[in-house]
Amino acid sequence: MIECHLRKLRLRDEISAAEEAALRGTIVDTVTHPAGRTIVHFGEALNYSTLVLDGFVGRYKDLKNGQRQITHVHVPGDFADLHGFTLKRLDHALLALTPCTIARASHTRLHEITETQAHLTRVMWFSTNVDAAIHREWEVSLGRRSAIQRAAHLFCELHVRLGVVGHAEAERYRFPISQAELAECLGLTPVHVNRVLRELRERGLVEFRNGLVAFQDLPGLKRLAEFDPGYLYLDPHPL
Structure with missing residues (x-):
């Protein structure tokens, strides 16, 4: 189910069987969304992070005049809002740009990883740093x-x-x-x-x-x- 995510992580570093099991263990459910649906709303309280399994997901912000800016396009294998684990709400929203399937990773289980899996925590931190690099570009x-x-x-x-x-x-x-x-x-x-x-x-x-x-x-x-x-x-x- 999270093979694209694992493939992306393993391109850069080794992920052990125990770390893979820990990542798989964070997933509490999967949801399919039609194109055009907002997946996570601006300011919504979060207890999970969104992992894209299939399709394209966009981060966006609305302006009062009705215009919208898409600030990032997420592809299969991306966490669209891993930063929401620490922020607990988003200052933007997530949109299904195409029909997509997402997995929801429990923040409680992600917290357990940060307490017990130092290397995997660094890998997740690295992923958010790459997101920031893409934003700068x-x-x-x-x-x-x-x-x-x-x-x-x-x-x-x-x-x-x-x-x-x-x-x-x-x-x-x-x-x-x-x-x-x-x-x-x-x-x-x-x-x-x-x-x-x-x-x-x-x-x-x-x-x-x-x-x-x-x-x-x-x-x-x-x-x-x-x-x-x-x-x-x-x-x-x-x-």
Whole structure:
């Protein structure tokens, strides 16, 4: 059930059989959500953290004028709100961007891990640090990258992250969200995103159509985005 998560952790460090059993023991149930449903609401009191098993989950914040900013896209194998273990509530919300299945990890059982499993605690801490690194990269995109670079960078990032958990091929992957939702990820209007996607397609770099990201020139797309996956910390990293 949590194989994608274990695969991601083991890319960076060894996870023992006892640690795997402890992680599996945190899961109290699984829930399937349709696309568009809010999974965790802003300010909601939490006694569990959300692990994505299948589909895409977004973190988002609403503005009073009705606009929404998606601040992170979570893929299978990600804890979408492990930080909620210590915060106990979120200053944002979690949204099912696509039909998705999530597992809920008990905070009581996570607390037991922090008391008895020092190495596994460091591994979970490392995961939240990588989340923070991804947030910083998104902040750079929103603040300094051009519109076309933002889209290119996001497509490159998701290709790497999905590849880690076996959900991407060499030249394509499924990302079945709408252009409006993509616009909310990139801080652009849907009309602007449409123009950006057309330009990427006309340059022969990548096509996003019917929920499929298909690369025509992945090296060229990476050059355009100035994409360096170092912030994803994919090298073995014993803790």
